[in-house]
Amino acid sequence: MQEFTEVVLDIISSIPRGKVVTYGQVAAYADSPRSSRQVSRILHSMSESYNLPWHRVINKQGKISLTGQAGHAQKVLLEREGVVFKNNKINLSIYQWKIGENE
DNA sequence: CTGCTGACGGTTC
DNA sequence: GGAACCGCCAGCA
Numbered sequence: 001m002q003e004f005t006e007v008v009l010d011i012i013s014s015i016p017r018g019k020v021v022t023y024g025q026v027a028a029y030a031d032s033p034r035s036s037r038q039v040s041r042i043l044h045s046m047s048e049s050y051n052l053p054w055h056r057v058i059n060k061q062g063k064i065s066l067t068g069q070a071g072h073a074q075k076v077l078l079e080r081e082g083v084v085f086k087n088n089k090i091n092l093s094i095y096q097w098k099i100g101e102n103e
Numbered sequence: 104c105t106g107c108t109g110a111c112g113g114t115t116c
Numbered sequence: 117g118g119a120a121c122c123g124c125c126a127g128c129a
Contacts (some may be wrong), residue, residue, distance in 0.1 A: 004126065023111050027124095033112085034124040040110035041127065059112075065110035074110090 002031050008042050011099055015056040019097035020090055022042040022060050029099045040065065056081075056097075062090040 001032050006032035015021055019024070023036035039057070044094055047054035055077040064071040075085060 027111085032125070035126070036111040037109050037124070038126045041108090041125095045112060045127075054110085059109095059111060060113090065113090067110095070110085082112095 004035065004038065005042050005046075006033055007031070008039055009046060009050070009052065012025050012043065012047075012054065012057060014053045014099075015053055015097055018095070020056045020078065020083065020092070020095045021097050021099060022058060025096075025099055026057065026059055031091070059089060060092075062086075062092045063088065 010027050011021070011029055023039045024033065024071055026039045027033055027036040030039070032084040043054045043057055046052060058074075064074050066074065075088075075097065080092070081087065083090060
């Protein structure tokens with residue numbers, strides 16, 4: 001068992017292309033189901049310097065939490081990976097990745 | 104060390 | 117069905 005941050009980063013870097021995960025999923029897998037906020041915090045902090053697919057992390061609403069430029073960029077990145085946006089939202093039933101299932 | 108903040112989630116009203 | 121509130125816990129000043 002590593003640090004919360006370590007686990008989160010590991011998960012983010014393990015998200016398969018064309019799939020997405022929610023903050024709650026990552027937090028739960030990192031042994032902190034209530035730390036969904038920290039997930040976003042880590043992403044924002046680490047993804048700037050690391051090559052992390054932060055755009056594959058969204059909220060439970062299937063939407064992008066960010067607004068404006070950043071949110072738009074994330075949408076574009078996901079669409080490039082084959083993710084289809086439904087009314088500016090993602091169908092989690094299809095694109096939500098099961099952590100630990102398979103890469 | 105203390106306190107505040109926050110890409111959110113779940114529950115309650 | 118939707119809005120509001122609380123909880124949670126790692127970073128950072």
